Amino acid sequence: GESVGLHLPTLSVQEGDNSIINCAYSNSASDYFIWYKQESGKGPQFIIDIRSNMDKRQGQRVTVLLNKTVKHLSLQIAATQPGDSAVYFCAESDRDDKIIFGKGTRLHILP
Amino acid sequence: ETGVTQSPTHLIKTRGQQVTLRCSSQSGHNTVSWYQQALGQGPQFIFQYYREEENGRGNFPPRFSGLQFPNYSSELNVNALELDDSALYLCASSTGRSNYGYTFGSGTRLTVV
Numbered sequence: 001g002e003s004v005g006l007h008l009p010t011l012s013v014q015e016g017d018n019s020i021i022n023c024a025y026s027n028s029a030s031d032y033f034i035w036y037k038q039e040s041g042k043g044p045q046f047i048i049d050i051r052s053n054m055d056k057r058q059g060q061r062v063t064v065l066l067n068k069t070v071k072h073l074s075l076q077i078a079a080t081q082p083g084d085s086a087v088y089f090c091a092e093s094d095r096d097d098k099i100i101f102g103k104g105t106r107l108h109i110l111p
Numbered sequence: 112e113t114g115v116t117q118s119p120t121h122l123i124k125t126r127g128q129q130v131t132l133r134c135s136s137q138s139g140h141n142t143v144s145w146y147q148q149a150l151g152q153g154p155q156f157i158f159q160y161y162r163e164e165e166n167g168r169g170n171f172p173p174r175f176s177g178l179q180f181p182n183y184s185s186e187l188n189v190n191a192l193e194l195d196d197s198a199l200y201l202c203a204s205s206t207g208r209s210n211y212g213y214t215f216g217s218g219t220r221l222t223v224v
Contacts (some may be wrong), residue, residue, distance in 0.1 A: 043201050043215030089153050098167050101153030
């Protein structure tokens with residue numbers, strides 16, 4: 001079936017370093033990918049998205065990379081801050097328009 | 112401009128009971144999607160409503176049903192509650208028959224005992 005998964009359930013990063021969160025997807029029909037951040041007690045918050053006709057997109061301190069050949073998505077956070085501590089989900093969407101989420105990676109910032 | 116609001120924030124129900132969760136979409140949004148998020152898991156798509164009609168459904172039994180009203184607010188109803196229905200229920204709104212620009216509410220935490 002269609003699924004989105006993540007390589008690591010927990011990632012610990014030193015404050016100020018760059019974080020890289022990885023994600024694998026299995027549905028080759030997916031044409032839209034999104035990264036969400038979810039803090040405790042809150043709903044998912046949109047971070048950045050990318051369409052399948054692109055391989056890189058940059059935002060403020062974040063970059064999403066898409067490798068369609070190996071069905072891999074990554075989120076890079078530059079100069080990680082304590083406020084970046086959260087669970088990060090990659091999600092994909094196909095022509096049915098529903099968004100499918102992965103299980104999430106918890107980002108832990110070390111002082 | 113207000114965001115997506117959900118009510119109640121927390122709820123405890125007994126197995127076998129019925130529950131109704133409510134969602135007010137963000138101003139200007141006419142599409143509402145509902146998700147179930149079990150502890151430690153990613154949100155799972157339940158269904159989506161666009162202009163008061165169901166526009167896609169995930170792998171959930173018929174006892175999960177919904178409504179969308181003319182003002183684009185929405186309800187999620189769950190009948191014959193089971194212990195496994197305990198989860199965070201999230202509502203997301205967007206514009207058009209699209210998943211772009213999804214805005215999520217903070218969710219309703221449902222506990223079934």
